[in-house]
Amino acid sequence: MTAHAILTLAWLLVALYMIFIYAPSDVNQGNVYRIMYVHVSSGWTAMIAYFLVFVGSVWYVWKRSPSADDMAYASAEVGFIFCSCLLITGPLWAKPIWGIWWTWDARLTLTFVLWLLFVAYLLVRSFFINPGRAALLSAVVGIIGFVDVPIDYMAIRWWRTQHPQPVIMGGPNSGLPPSMEATLFISAGAFLCLFFYLLRQGLRLAEARREIGQLRRQLSE
Amino acid sequence: MADPNNKFLFIAYSLVWIVFMLYAWVLARRQSKLKRDLEELKSKTMLKDTPPPHES
Numbered sequence: 319m320t321a322h323a324i325l326t327l328a329w330l331l332v333a334l335y336m337i338f339i340y341a342p343s344d345v346n347q348g349n350v351y352r353i354m355y356v357h358v359s360s361g362w363t364a365m366i367a368y369f370l371v372f373v374g375s376v377w378y379v380w381k382r383s384p385s386a387d388d389m390a391y392a393s394a395e396v397g398f399i400f401c402s403c404l405l406i407t408g409p410l411w412a413k414p415i416w417g418i419w420w421t422w423d424a425r426l427t428l429t430f431v432l433w434l435l436f437v438a439y440l441l442v443r444s445f446f447i448n449p450g451r452a453a454l455l456s457a458v459v460g461i462i463g464f465v466d467v468p469i470d471y472m473a474i475r476w477w478r479t480q481h482p483q484p485v486i487m488g489g490p491n492s493g494l495p496p497s498m499e500a501t502l503f504i505s506a507g508a509f510l511c512l513f514f515y516l517l518r519q520g521l522r523l524a525e526a527r528r529e530i531g532q533l534r535r536q537l538s539e
Numbered sequence: 540m541a542d543p544n545n546k547f548l549f550i551a552y553s554l555v556w557i558v559f560m561l562y563a564w565v566l567a568r569r570q571s572k573l574k575r576d577l578e579e580l581k582s583k584t585m586l587k588d589t590p591p592p593h594e595s
């Protein structure tokens with residue numbers, strides 16, 4: 319087990335302790351508000367993942383570097399997992415609090431679009447047999463799709479939405495009690511650590527796959 | 540009395556756990572496939588490098 323894996327596991331255990339034992343119940347929502355810790359952390363991580371997809375895609379289009387493509391691809395795959403968690407936990411929190419599973423407000427719609435962008439990026443990879451063409455076209459999706467991320471982030475600040483206003487870096491009346499805020503930051507840190515751990519695994523697999531491909535070509539020559 | 544909304548909390552965390560476990564399983568499968576491919580290539584390379592038998 320690597321140091322990164324041990325750190326991720328330990329951090330996740332601390333986060334779980336804080337979520338279920340340290341953080342108090344909410345006066346209005348009871349215990350169900352604790353979904354926030356995994357929901358918000360997944361959302362932030364998914365946005366960071368798409369930012370890395372964008373950086374890797376720009377770098378690939380500019381330099382045609384296979385490592386940049388690997389980074390964008392691995393980040394898209396792990397980002398898809400976190401974005402799926404975001405979309406799973408959102409309705410499960412919405413139903414008991416809003417009384418509805420889903421509504422097409424700006425934030426929810428743009429987050430769904432983000433998830434579709436991850437899907438589109440991964441589908442483009444699997445559609446093309448030519449690896450160069452797949453990398454280039456998915457990079458185009460990665461670059462164009464990035465437009466969604468800042469709009470999605472700002473949606474709850476710009477428009478009146480069913481989704482609550484931001485609790486972190488929001489207006490003067492926003493914010494969380496210190497114990498809840500600390501728990502949220504620890505949870506987000508744990509998710510980010512898990513994201514980078516999974517990203518590293520994805521990068522290692524991509525590198526190994528490329529080396530095996532090269533060996534195959536050498537053998538067939 | 541237990542909060543009836545606790546079931547949503549339980550389902551949310553369980554589903555997130557399942558998603559990550561499934562992804563870990565997918566990664567492990569890919570890794571074992573790559574290992575198999577590497578072993579196959581190694582054996583092919585060894586066969587290629589072995590000189591043909593000579594008549595004495």
